Amino acid sequence: MTDLDPNTILSRLRSRYDLLNSRDEFLHFKNPYETLIATILSAQTTDRCVNMVTRELFMKYPDVAALSEAPVQDVEKLIHPTGFFRTKARNIIAASQMVMKEFDGRVPDEMDDLVRLPGVGRKTANIVLDHAFSKTVGIAVDTHVRRVSMRLGLTDESDPDRIEMDLVRVFPKEFWAEINGLFILHGRRVCTARHPACDNCNLADLCRYASSNKM
DNA sequence: ATCCCGAGGG
DNA sequence: CCCTCTGGAT
Numbered sequence: 327m328t329d330l331d332p333n334t335i336l337s338r339l340r341s342r343y344d345l346l347n348s349r350d351e352f353l354h355f356k357n358p359y360e361t362l363i364a365t366i367l368s369a370q371t372t373d374r375c376v377n378m379v380t381r382e383l384f385m386k387y388p389d390v391a392a393l394s395e396a397p398v399q400d401v402e403k404l405i406h407p408t409g410f411f412r413t414k415a416r417n418i419i420a421a422s423q424m425v426m427k428e429f430d431g432r433v434p435d436e437m438d439d440l441v442r443l444p445g446v447g448r449k450t451a452n453i454v455l456d457h458a459f460s461k462t463v464g465i466a467v468d469t470h471v472r473r474v475s476m477r478l479g480l481t482d483e484s485d486p487d488r489i490e491m492d493l494v495r496v497f498p499k500e501f502w503a504e505i506n507g508l509f510i511l512h513g514r515r516v517c518t519a520r521h522p523a524c525d526n527c528n529l530a531d532l533c534r535y536a537s538s539n540k541m
Numbered sequence: 542a543t544c545c546c547g548a549g550g551g
Numbered sequence: 552c553c554c555t556c557t558g559g560a561t
Contacts (some may be wrong), residue, residue: 518544
C-alpha cells in the first residue's frame, strides 16, 4: 500500500515531539476511573482545561461509586469550562452508574464493554485501554490521524476502520500508541487542515501532499 | 473567526 | 451522509 519507511517517519516525529515530557498537552491519569472520565471530558477542548477541572472533580468524586451518585447540576458546574457540559455531565454520571450496575464497579478493560458506556466511542475506548490498562488494541483514527495518514500516502482510504487497517499493517504493534500521539500532535501543530506548514515539516520530503503542495 | 485528541442521533 | 452539543484559547 505504501513504500514509506515506518521507521523513518517514527524517528523524525520522535525527534520533533517529546510525548512524555509535555505535561500540559497530554492527560496523565493513572487509574482507570480517572482516565475514563478525563478522556470523555477531553472532547472539543484542551488537555490543559481537562487537567484543571478534573482536579476539583476527582477531589469531590474520587471514584466510580461517588460519581454515580453525584447531582447532575453539581457535575455540570464543575466541568463547565470543558464545553458540551450538559452532555458530558449526563454521560459521565450515566457511565459511572453503568459501571456500578453491570461491571461490579470496575471500569471494563475490553473494547466491546467500554464502547457500551454512554459517551464512549472507539476513540475514547482506545485511549482508556492504552493508558489505563496498557492494552493497545489498535490505532484510534481521528481527524488528525486521518489527515496526516492520507497526506503522507500511508492510506488511500477515507473510512476510519480501513485507515486503521492500513496503519496497523505498516507499523509494528509496539508503536501503535506512540503513532497515535505523534500523528495527532503533528496534525495539530504542523499538518493542519487549512494551511499546513509544509515548509516547516520534517516529513515534507517524503510526503505525497507536500510535494504536490509546493508553490 | 476558527479551532480543539468525539459521540450520538437523524 | 448530515447535524448538534459548548466554552475557551488564540
